[in-house]
Amino acid sequence: VKVFGEFEFWFALIKVVAIVAMIALGSSVIFFGFTNDWNPIGFSNLWQHGGFFPNGIGGMLLSLQMVLFAYVGIEMIGLSAGEAENPRKTIPMAIDSLAWRILIFYMGAILVILAIFPWNEVGQQGSPFVVMFERIGLREAAGIINFVVITAALSSCNAGIFSGGRLLYALSVNGYAPSPFAKLxxxxxxxxxxxxxxxxxxxxxxxxxxVPDKAFQYVMAAVTFVGLMVWIAILLTQIQFRRSLTQSQVAELAYRTPWWPYSSWFALAFITLVVVLMGFHEDARIALVLGPCLLGVYLAMFYIVGLHRKTKLSREFK
Known part of the structure; x- marks a missing residue:
């Protein structure tokens, strides 16, 4: 955990500094015309070149599975509760700050990029972050961004390996995965x-x-599908959990879902919609074929091995 935390701290710091710098420099171009002969670019690119929804509402809907791909793994915040010193305090704080982080680091960065570049040029010449720095004349900074992109990928791998290893270990300890994985x-x-x-x-x-040309699309579709299934399972579990609590038990919860139960049902309906929409996306359609097959195999193994009869968690797990 210490090594994971140390690596993730530096990876996250590099990403945050780079994104903040990119937003600051991009804003100077938008508002003051920095490196553009001091002629502000403004936000006209947001509604030119076809305007909002240039491919219609359908294009926006089909992009949802790609958008949600960026958020797959956000449920890792729940895993960190087992490692946090004071989860009743730190986990709610992390959840509450999540919206601001998304607004700044995701929407803020995208807003700056789309204001500087026409939407139909983004991604055609490589990473939009790198191209943006090159466009404003900071080629050295563009090289640094390439390094940041690599650290971002390493951060994703680091987090995935940590969460995957911990989950597999927990499943093994509780008898839901082969026992060798419980060894420390x-x-x-x-x-x-x-x-x-x-x-x-x-x-x-x-x-x-x-399949080098399709590898990323296939992985993105598969990860998105699995991630959505995980979110659906979490939502159904949370709904059932809240229903089982008494009023006094609900009052003792360290963190309560805002607008319960409507928010949970809305999230469930939205995720279900995205799963359906994946069937209309050529590259994502394969996930709807392979995903249920894989889930079917897992479900069959679950019953064949007799794991469905396990109702109590092992007391040895810490």
């Missing part, structure tokens, strides 16, 4: 679970070898 090293690290997670991650390398 002398440092308390679930090495076998972590290595199994790394092996699964190598699937992306194999795909990139055989």
């Amino acid at each position: 090293s002398k440092y308390g690290v679930p090495n076998r679970a972590v290595m199994a997670t790394v092996a699964v991650c190598m699937t992306g390398v194999v795909l990139n070898y055989f």
Whole structure:
């Protein structure tokens, strides 16, 4: 956990500094015309070149699965509760600050990019972050952004390996996965679970070898589908959990879902809509074929092995 936290701290710091710098420099171009002979660019690119929804509402709806792909893994905040010193305080704080982080680091960065570049030029010449710095004449900064992109990928891998290893270890300890994955090293690290997670991650390398042109789309679709299934499971579990509580138990919760139960049902309906829309996207359609098959295999194994009869968590898990 210490190593994971140390790496993630520096990876996150690099990303945050780079995005804030990009937003600041981009804003100077938009409002003051920095590197553009001091002629402000403004926000006209947002409604020119076809205006809002240039491909219609349908184009916006079909893009939702790609948008949600960026947020897959956000549920990791729940995993961190087991490692936090004071989860009743830190987890609610992290959840409450999430909206501001999304507004600044996601929407803020996208707003700046789309204000400087026409939407139909974004992504055609490489990373929009790199191209933006090159466009405003800061080629050295563009090279730094390439480094940031690499650290962002490493951060994603780091977080995925940590969460995957911890989940597999927890499942094994509780009897829901093969027992060898419950073994810990002398440092308390679930090495076998972590290595199994790394092996699964190598699937992306194999795909990139055989279908390099479609590897990212396939991985994105598969990850999005699995992520949406996880979110659906979390929402259904949360709904059932809240229903089982008495009024006094609800009052003792450290964090209560705003606008319960409407927010949970709305989120469930929205995610279901995105799953349906994936069937209309050519590159995402394969996930709707392979995803249910994979879930069917897991479900069959769950009943064949007899895991459905397990009702109590192991007291040995910490």
